[in-house]
Amino acid sequence: MHGPLKFDPAAWMAEAQRLQQKLAAGLESLQKVGDHSVGCTPKEAVYGDGKLTLFRYRGERAPTARVPILIVYALVNRPYMVDLQSDRSVVRNLLAQGEDVYIIDWGYPDRSDRFLTLDDYVNGFIDRCVDEVRRRHGLDAINLLGICQGGAFSLCYAALNPHKVRNLVAMVTPVDFHTPDNMLSNWVRAMDVDLFVDTLGNVPGDLMNGCYLMLKPFRLNLQKYLGLADILDDPAELENFLRMEQWIFDSPDQAGEAFRQFVRDFYQGNRLVRGGLEIGGRAVHLAAVTMPVLNVYAEQDHLVPPSASKPLGGLVGTEDYTEIGFRGGHIGIYVSGRAQREVPPAIHRWLAER
Amino acid sequence: MSDPTTDWRKQFEALARPFQDAMAAGGAGPFAAWARMAQPDSGGLEAMLERFTRQAQDFLGLMRGVAESAGSSSDAAGVAAAWREALSTATGGNPMLAALSAIGGPGARTPEQLVAGTEAWLAPFASQLQAWLSLPAFGPAREQQLRLQQLARDQLALDQARKRYQALLIEAGEQAFVRFERKLAERSEPGRQLESARALYDLWIDAAEEAWSELALSPRFGEAYSVLADAQMRVRKGVQEQLERACGELGMPTRSELDSAHRRIHAMSRELRELRRRLEGAAPAPEPAPRPAAKQARPARRAAAKGPARAKDARPRDDRAVKRAGPVPAPRAPAARRKPTGR
Numbered sequence: 001m002h003g004p005l006k007f008d009p010a011a012w013m014a015e016a017q018r019l020q021q022k023l024a025a026g027l028e029s030l031q032k033v034g035d036h037s038v039g040c041t042p043k044e045a046v047y048g049d050g051k052l053t054l055f056r057y058r059g060e061r062a063p064t065a066r067v068p069i070l071i072v073y074a075l076v077n078r079p080y081m082v083d084l085q086s087d088r089s090v091v092r093n094l095l096a097q098g099e100d101v102y103i104i105d106w107g108y109p110d111r112s113d114r115f116l117t118l119d120d121y122v123n124g125f126i127d128r129c130v131d132e133v134r135r136r137h138g139l140d141a142i143n144l145l146g147i148c149q150g151g152a153f154s155l156c157y158a159a160l161n162p163h164k165v166r167n168l169v170a171m172v173t174p175v176d177f178h179t180p181d182n183m184l185s186n187w188v189r190a191m192d193v194d195l196f197v198d199t200l201g202n203v204p205g206d207l208m209n210g211c212y213l214m215l216k217p218f219r220l221n222l223q224k225y226l227g228l229a230d231i232l233d234d235p236a237e238l239e240n241f242l243r244m245e246q247w248i249f250d251s252p253d254q255a256g257e258a259f260r261q262f263v264r265d266f267y268q269g270n271r272l273v274r275g276g277l278e279i280g281g282r283a284v285h286l287a288a289v290t291m292p293v294l295n296v297y298a299e300q301d302h303l304v305p306p307s308a309s310k311p312l313g314g315l316v317g318t319e320d321y322t323e324i325g326f327r328g329g330h331i332g333i334y335v336s337g338r339a340q341r342e343v344p345p346a347i348h349r350w351l352a353e354r
Numbered sequence: 355m356s357d358p359t360t361d362w363r364k365q366f367e368a369l370a371r372p373f374q375d376a377m378a379a380g381g382a383g384p385f386a387a388w389a390r391m392a393q394p395d396s397g398g399l400e401a402m403l404e405r406f407t408r409q410a411q412d413f414l415g416l417m418r419g420v421a422e423s424a425g426s427s428s429d430a431a432g433v434a435a436a437w438r439e440a441l442s443t444a445t446g447g448n449p450m451l452a453a454l455s456a457i458g459g460p461g462a463r464t465p466e467q468l469v470a471g472t473e474a475w476l477a478p479f480a481s482q483l484q485a486w487l488s489l490p491a492f493g494p495a496r497e498q499q500l501r502l503q504q505l506a507r508d509q510l511a512l513d514q515a516r517k518r519y520q521a522l523l524i525e526a527g528e529q530a531f532v533r534f535e536r537k538l539a540e541r542s543e544p545g546r547q548l549e550s551a552r553a554l555y556d557l558w559i560d561a562a563e564e565a566w567s568e569l570a571l572s573p574r575f576g577e578a579y580s581v582l583a584d585a586q587m588r589v590r591k592g593v594q595e596q597l598e599r600a601c602g603e604l605g606m607p608t609r610s611e612l613d614s615a616h617r618r619i620h621a622m623s624r625e626l627r628e629l630r631r632r633l634e635g636a637a638p639a640p641e642p643a644p645r646p647a648a649k650q651a652r653p654a655r656r657a658a659a660k661g662p663a664r665a666k667d668a669r670p671r672d673d674r675a676v677k678r679a680g681p682v683p684a685p686r687a688p689a690a691r692r693k694p695t696g697r
Contacts, residue, residue: 003428004538005554006547012421015551016414023410114613115620124627183570190580192587199591200468201613209462214570217453218562225409226555249461 019229026232036239038246039080041092043103047132051107054129057083059095065351067143067166068100070133072126072157074149075258076208078250079105081334082147084243088335093344099351104129104150108252114201116255118156118262119280126157130164141166141291143351148172148304148330152266155312156279159288167354169294169347170312172304172330175286178270179307183215188267197260205251212248215302244335273311286312292320294350296343301330322350408456416440417551430538437558438531449530449562450523450569469512469586505592512585519582526569534561 047054071091073079082103083091094101104126109116133142144165146154151173158165177185197203213220231237271277277284293316297309306325313321324346326333333339419440424433445452457464487506491499537557541548548554569575598608 002542002544002547004430004433004541004548005424005428006549007551009421011549012417012551016417019410019414111612112616112619115617120620120624124624181571183567186571186573186576187579190577192580192584195584195587195591199587199594201609204463204468206461206463207465207468210457210464210467213457213462214454214464216563217450217457217566218559221453221456222409222412223556223559225406226413226552228406229410251461 022229022232026229029232029235029238033235033238033242036242036246038085038243039083040086040089041083041095046102046136047129049125049128051109051113052125052129053105053107054132055103055105057091057095057101057103059092059101061098063095063100064098065100065348067139067141067351068102068133068137069094069143069145069169069351070130071101071103072144072146072150072154073104073106074147075106075121075254076149076205076251078247078252079103081247081331084247084335085240087337088240088340090334090339090344093340094348097344097348099344099348102129102133106252109202109255110253111201114256117257117280118153118265121258122153122156123160123280123282126153127161127164130157130161134164139166140164143167143169145169145171145347146173148174149262152272155272155286155289155316156277156284158291159284159286160279160282162288162290165291167292167294167351168289169296169350170309171296172298172301172309172333173295173312174266174304174308175315176270176273176308176311177267178273179305181305182308184211184303185267187211188263191263193260193263193268196263197256200256202256203254203259205253208254209249209251212303244331273315286315287317289316290318292322292354293318294322294324294347296324296326296333296347298326298328298330298333300328300332303330320354412444413551413555416444416555419443420551420554430535430542433538433554434531434535437534437554441558448520448524448527450527450566451520453562453566454523465583465586466516469590473509473589501592501596505589505596508585508588508592512582512589515578515582515585519578522569522575522578526565529568530558530562530565533564534558537561 042058043055044058045053046056071079071082073082083089086092091101091103106125130142130144134140141164144154144158144167146152146169148171151170152175154165154168155170155173155175158168174182178189179185200207228241231241265271265277269276272284272286275285293312295309295312297304297306299306301309310323313323324343326339326343328336328339333343416437420433420436423436423439428436441449454464487503487510489499489503491497491503534557537560540546541557548557594609598610602608
């Protein structure tokens, strides 16, 4: 008869001692850890609106694409995830392909921003950024690349302003919020979001982090930190780890009214799919999204499962709809080595064909 | 004939002694050194170091506990039982609750932690909560009494919601052990056995995540979680209102007053933008006649608007430094550019 363990006490203790040794050596590694600042590509601020800043990235060579891309990131977490470090940068790789890339940095809302609504974000901030980029390039319409919640915003914007969006790229974008594998949706579906926002005002970023960590509490709170021991002797990996930790815990608070509307209309009402969504008094119909659409989803996404993204194809009005399933997770789609090789070139190719 | 499990344990204890000494080395051991690094003045690394130190300590303590209870010859049930015993010591018997509690700290909070601060405010009154509920409200303090009674009810409802939620976590914890034993049994065949303590730990993580996922996706958890979050918010809101009243009486500005001002500012900003948009929409077409000085900024925008539909090159027309929010070009008619491509 065999048991599940195939190691003797000596091996067991050797393993424990190795961990101890790593801990001792790790102290030195951490003290010597080099620069782990985030955001590697030069960029310049070209427009500001309240706490929002619109940046234009500068590549090593002039862009060859005639129509620029505007990246609309989510309100949660910070947009430097798309440009985390030189070898993990979707932006850098898009620039290398000849694209001209702008990005909206929403800044950090404070209590004075509590009454910002989805109307302010979609019909206000995004629209003014789109207009600024259009004005700078003398174009009728530009390319929009929405990420996660920013993808949902981009869909709404494109539906309301199809004449200003030449091509739409949605990355890890939730569309159907009522799929059975959507944990976040299951948790907030019956929650009294009015009570929640009326009590908290803005929703603290720390609270958002807490929810995300609850999605995989054992992996993200326990196993991950034990795994740190494996990389303590590798300065480059240690810096990567620290950058990722910075991004994970660098979470802006969420403007209360926009949060209320997003939870009520998207998570609870599923109105992108069921219909009835209004932003600023204007009805949002995905059938009005008539420009070419590229939907890039992550096959192992625990935040936005593929089942939440893929229904987009059946809802948009365009006949030019393309889907790309990336083998990775919600974060890996920006930072993994495979993502760098596959995602930006795929976006560039798709845009170049249009 | 010797018992292999006992032999294994004895051998382990002999080998483990130096390690245990290091664990108990107070200010000299590696854990103590890490703990010193994790002091509040160590800056941004503090939280990460604290988590890491805790995980490493827990891991080693857990492995030691398992090693003491189970030998290499133990079957899946034996290892699972040893694991459960060691984990119960480390987590107080509820690994799910322990894992969720580990979320707390700088940078991440759960609604439970948000309400903890307000509950502390209620603590001095805790003994009176139940008594308040049965008292009729009358006299000048009637309204205040009603508010406090409501707060007491909300606190009791929160206790109930918390118990219900924790019962689900206990259930999921049990499921994690069941799954763990099943996984251990699957790994008992030659060629599939676990060859390190870390592999054993990772297998537990897999089992626990699966059990958690099954619970967290279930409708009953969604409902219990919502009830808990609502109850937490009611208590927090009630305490906030009490504090606001007290601050108002002392002449301090309150959150409601600030909210009111912010709401008004947002409404005015929206109105201003709408007026600006209408003014731009109503602007006359370019004419050769001189234009009023107040509209001197307009020709540049018109020039942009009547420019070529596609840029000749990719350079932006205007590379001025940051432009703060200002007038934007009026919307133009959509250009026909939809291309039939087929999927």
